[in-house]
Amino acid sequence: MTENANDLGRNTLKLVVVGHVDHGKSTVIGRLLYDTDSVNQGLVEKVRAISAETGQPFEFAFLLDAFEEERKQGITIDTTQLRFKTKARDYVIIDAPGHKEFLKNMISGASDAEAAFLVVDAGRGVEEQSRRHAHTLSLLGVEQIALIVNKMDLVSYDEKVYNQITKGIQDYLLSLGLRLTLSIPLAALLGDNVASPSKNFPWHKGPTLLEALDALTKEAADDSGLRLPLQDVYKFDDRRILAGRIESGQVKVGDRIVINPGHKLTTVVSLAAWLERDIKEAAKAGESVGLIVEDEYYNRRGEVISLVESPPIVSDRFKASIFWMGKKPLIPKRRYKLKLATSETEAEITEINHLIDSDTLAEKPSPGQVGLNEVAAVEIALNRPIPLDLFVNHKATGRFVLQDGYDVVGGGIVASVEERPPVHAGFAKGVITARCELFEEYFYHLSESMVNKIKPPKPHYAVGDKVPLRGRSFLYPDSFDIVVFRDLVAIKIRQGEVADIVTFNDYAYAGLPLINGRGFGVLVHSEAEWLKAQEEFAAMTPENEGVLAGRWLDFNAYRHIPIGGDDFSV
Amino acid sequence: MTSHLKALEAYSVFILREAYAKLGRLGLLWSIGKDSTVLLWLAKKAFFGHCPFPFIHVDTNFKIPEMIAYRDKTARELGLEMIVHQNVKALEEGMNPQMGRLTCCKALKTEALSQLTAKYGFEGLIVGVRRDEEGSRSKERIFSERGEADFWDYANQPPELWGQFKTDFPKGHHIRVHPLLQWNEIDIWRYIEEERVPVIDLYFSKNGYRYRSLGCEPCTGKIKSEALTVREIINELENTTVSERAGRAQDQEDAYAMQKLRRDGYM
Incomplete structure (x- = not known):
């Protein structure tokens, strides 16, 4: 092994920074990168030059807002990711736009995250997108949320303001069934409490932004039982290889597995690899593998491999929570394409049970459609049964996207499935x-x-x-x-x-x-x-x-x- | 291998397999540089020693000569199906960097790529760009659609979540597939070291200088370096704050040069 010894045990945590537009998300990240010398000189000089041209002080947000349009309008349009490291750990920090119009881009970024920083402007308090983002995070399965009360300088570093905002977010998260992981005050533009404690708020005994990062916990590998959705079946040579990525659990040579739909039982003979040194006996969640199995069934993309004793549900009907990203509203009876793991099938929303107000989390009666950025509880019927799971049991096989024509217009999680006797054939x-x-x-x-x-x-x-x-x-x-x-x-x-x-x-x-x-x-x-x-x-x-x-x-x-x-x- | 590199490798393999399963005619842009050479390696891993699509080289005729020799030798050794394409018309009309660097890039790279995409009917082009290279790449999607005239509608990109990629699009459009988007420059070198991936020796120091990023000879500068091995390159990168593409002249033409080039179909 040639890696530095201290690199070997290091893990990488994926963190998204969300919040209402103009509450300072990109500035928080930019300042953190700048104060810890984490950006290259070329970029710093470029940003300094652009800031000077427009007569602005150094714009920390420009370290992330790379598009000309973003810098000209002072707004993040699209999400980006960058690498950051502390003494303890590596990070992928995901910047997400806060403007309502770009919620789809926020979702693209946040869907990848294990934890989130929710940024709230101390002067303006909790606003519409602050709550919507928190609500969206819960639907995406991001359960670790920390609060950053930013721009504390604008409220004279008032502890009362900070406590009030913290309480508001705490209560909101509780109604989502989530616990606020931690909360810190900050003035990102001035560097207060970013990399070192600030004397402007002596009342804050908690961590700096830098320390808060390391206080988050890394999600353990998903060990909820084997789910291996088939991407493809390869027969490039005399091997017949079932290829896919293990979404949860593990698989090893000799395991009795079942491939669904169809309840096809077989045994793992070996894990294939190009290089001899990559050939192994077992693999776990996150790995892309190729299985050679004992029985030659007709296999195809979309099937899911599991252990015999804990197969997925095979169903063509379920209840789901969805978030809508389409410009055109969701309409019942319209045919959408549903993509869940590697399955693709036609889907119809048979019932919109109710909408969920992101502000209050109250259920609103359904007006018969779901509009842009709305969240709803619906019932879905597919044109054929596919293997799936409840999202609470298996994340990767319990979530899906909906497509209208060429475009992804919605995402959702499987909430419940009508219990039926198993139908194999x-x-x-x-x-x-x-x-x-x-x-x-x-x-x-x-x-x-x-x-x-x-x-x-x-x-x-x-x-x-x-x-x-x-x-x-x-x-x-x-x-x-x-x-x-x-x-x-x-x-x-x-x-x-x-x-x-x-x-x-x-x-x-x-x-x-x-x-x-x-x-x-x-x-x-x-x-x-x-x-x-x-x-x-x-x-x-x-x-x-x-x-x-x-x-x-x-x-x-x-x-x-x-x-x-x-x-x-x- | 560190868990970090393993995770990057596994995700890239997943992306390559999605592209192969879901897109029509597919090609891999091999620029001879370190990134697309790692991509070649990952393709071999994804498809168990096979490469079920051709490798494409957009040859501007201004590439560093060693690159062409290395390309032909490697393609022969690995038995790669190669497509080499030049914008012959522009070259005959005398296109060169003195006519303007961005004009030259547009003609010999963007237009050449567009010609060959149309000629071979590619639905998917696998490209080794990374987020940390420069700004407009940092905002990319993994499956990124190119529309009419290879236009990238960067201000209105589709949602991309949970490994569900853009695989449905009108005929005539194509997808740029970016399996290395989440890799950093240093990840590439650590992977090359760990996997013993053969790379062209232009990256190693000669007389106190080496190339950090490879491109066309007239527009690519060397950096001062004593790094003779992959390990020494890694050590050097661990201690530098200079950006990787500082030696690439086309990037420096204008603050948004790359954004503009890439909007119009540049890789």
Whole structure:
């Protein structure tokens, strides 16, 4: 290792500086950089020259506000990031604009942060964007918020003003369920309490700005269980590699994993790498990896790999909190594109439950749309189920953006998901759903001396859908009833189409052949036998499973196992 | 490797894979310099030893001659698919830095890049710019759209959050992909040291001078330096407050020279 020893254990904290326009965010950062000699000479000279040209004193904000428009108008338009280091730690400091018009840029910057400094002008107090920014931070999952009461010189360094503002922010954060991490008074322009304590406020016993940085805590790596959204499947050579970034948890060789949607079970064989020295046995959150797995399923971008015991939810309906960044308002029934981790699908806002007033955090009744910079609680329906999580459980798979045409217009977090029985491959009519393995093909693989299963491409059948009656390993009659004992649901197939899906309570034996959820004949020939079979399967235990199967099922009525595989040597 | 470098590497790999999965025809701008050479290395890591897109060199015909020799040798050794492009018309008409540095940059770099983007129909150009290089780059997005005539609408950039990048845009527009945006100059050198990435030796001191940033011969100055190794360069950078691009003449033409150049499609 060639790094300096003191570099090895160092970590980097990402900090965003937010607040109302003109409360001095860029100046706070600029002054901090300047007082700690953290900017290069060239930039300092450039800013000195530009400031002199316009007859201004040295403009600390210009160290960050690089665009001509920003300097001319004295306003931050877009976010930027820069590196800063103290003795203790490295920082990425993110400057964010405070003007309402540029909230989307503030969000772009803040979405990356682990902690925030909220800057409030002592003279003007808490204003609209001060609260809106704090509210937005909570939606972005930034929970560590420190307060900087800036421009204390304008209120004669009055402790009462400082305490009042601190109390206001403290109360506001409490109603968001957040705790104010710390609070400091400052006069950034004059350098008061930036890098060294100021004698202008002897009443302040707390840290300077520089010390306040080191008082923040670094977020621990997300250890909420493995989530690895698939970015791509590579087959550049004889390796088939599932590529993606681990968003939370860890993965190691030998792990039993499940890939969703589709509930595809397999085992991690190895972690691929270009260089031999990068090949390893395990990887954790934040790492970009390539997995080689045991079973060759059809995999694609958008799937999520997890450990078998803690899979994500697979759903096409959920409730969410969203913030809107679109110039055109959000309208129910309009088709948007939703991007969540690496999934992309069409989405519709089925219900706007209420808006949330950022000033008071009160719920306002929905006016039927969500306007620019507004926050709302909504219900969302997707055109297909995707793997997702509640934001409180898994950040990366619990948040999404909404796109209208080419543009990102909103962001949101998954608040709750309607609980439903797991549907791996099945039938659904409203809330009535049943698992189904009727159309899976089995064949005897010669070279492996074992039976393999191929999953059918279409996972979902609704009323009116055609079902395949004939496959390589099954042949069903034109009309029959499927009885899924596991889900207590019956599916009526008439002339090859799903005619109805009903619960056992609403099902009457119709004299047609009965077939179970796996494609085996059910030996029922009368209403009485049907009732008896239902009763016995309802009381099934692991001990009598075999007995029941022998009594009620005919494995060979509709299925047979052909020989397949790739070994045809004679 | 430090956790900091590991995190930078992992994020850059994530970005490269997003670009490859979501954009149409893709190319990587390889300027022969340290940054785009690190980019080449990261692409190899992202795609497990393969480079599933061509490397592009915009050759102004004024590059430092060693750069061209190094380019051809490396491309041959690594088996890179190379696209080398010049704005032939401008060169035939005698374009050179004496006609104005910014005019020359615009013709031989911006316009040349625009010609080749159109010619090959690139939807994504991977570029090794970093935030700490200069002001207009500090405000960039990771996926940054270029519109009609390669125009960068910098005052109205789209939101970019949670690793959801701009991947939908009208036909004829393209995306500049910036996998190194969050790297600093010193990160690049520490990574080169740690990973033993081969770089062109113009960066190392000869007779008391070395190049800190590489460009066209007439417009790129050397700095005074005794650094003979990557480690010595790192030591030097740890103790300097001079900016990296101080030796690049086009940057100094006007306070907002780079902003203007980049608005019109410069890399």
